[in-house]
Amino acid sequence: MGEKTGLANRLRALRNARGLTQAQLAAQVGVSRKTINTIENRVFVPSTLLALKLARVLEVSVHDIFALEEDG
Amino acid sequence: MNARTLTMIRNTSFSLLGLILLAYGLGVLVTGRTEPFPWWVTAVAGIATAVVVTSASLLAGRRAAAITWDELALEEWKDCLRLGYWVAVWLYPLFAVLIGLSLVDLPQSFAAMGTLTASAPFLLFLSKWLRGRV
Numbered sequence: 001m002g003e004k005t006g007l008a009n010r011l012r013a014l015r016n017a018r019g020l021t022q023a024q025l026a027a028q029v030g031v032s033r034k035t036i037n038t039i040e041n042r043v044f045v046p047s048t049l050l051a052l053k054l055a056r057v058l059e060v061s062v063h064d065i066f067a068l069e070e071d072g
Numbered sequence: 073m074n075a076r077t078l079t080m081i082r083n084t085s086f087s088l089l090g091l092i093l094l095a096y097g098l099g100v101l102v103t104g105r106t107e108p109f110p111w112w113v114t115a116v117a118g119i120a121t122a123v124v125v126t127s128a129s130l131l132a133g134r135r136a137a138a139i140t141w142d143e144l145a146l147e148e149w150k151d152c153l154r155l156g157y158w159v160a161v162w163l164y165p166l167f168a169v170l171i172g173l174s175l176v177d178l179p180q181s182f183a184a185m186g187t188l189t190a191s192a193p194f195l196l197f198l199s200k201w202l203r204g205r206v
Contacts, residue, residue: 020097021134029140030081030135030138030142031139031142031143031144031146032075032139032142032145033141034204034205034206035142035143035144035145038144044144044147045074046143047143050143
């Protein structure tokens with residue numbers, strides 16, 4: 001791990017739009033702040049389960065958050 | 073106890089264990105003795121790590137433990153185990169050369185390889201901690 005993942009995401013923008021800090025979003029989803037940070041920085045690809053939890057908390061679809069890099 | 077404290081306890085415990093095991097392994101190579109310090113120190117350190125991390129997790133509760141061992145942490149730990157496996161594998165040819173050159177004997181190799189192999193995943197975890205990954 002450590003390299004970019006090829007999975008684009010809009011997590012930071014969506015989180016900021018809802019006025020949430022990384023720590024607040026992490027607490028709502030049930031993961032560490034570092035996990036949110038590494039997803040936003042495209043270092044870590046979350047599981048489907050975590051992606052769905054993020055989408056639920058942010059009230060968007062998974063496709064609104066994540067996209068393949070060539071699509072995003 | 074919150075997840076942040078539990079994470080700190082886990083990371084510190086793992087790091088100390090890795091450093092103790094490394095000290096023993098390097099101690100064997102530097103001093104030429106199979107027991108550079110009492111062998112049971114490594115055993116106690118391993119058991120203490122398990123007891124401390126487990127007890128802290130129980131005290132912190134299921135939610136804090138789940139956050140501490142979320143999928144990023146588990147992935148990083150698995151990464152440490154994967155790299156630790158290759159460290160263990162490469163220690164064999166390394167020590168074969170050292171024995172071939174009469175720099176160490178078999179009892180020293182046994183003591184050093186065992187502790188260095190065990191230390192590898194924990195030291196890799198420490199390196200991830202220092203890089204802010206866990």
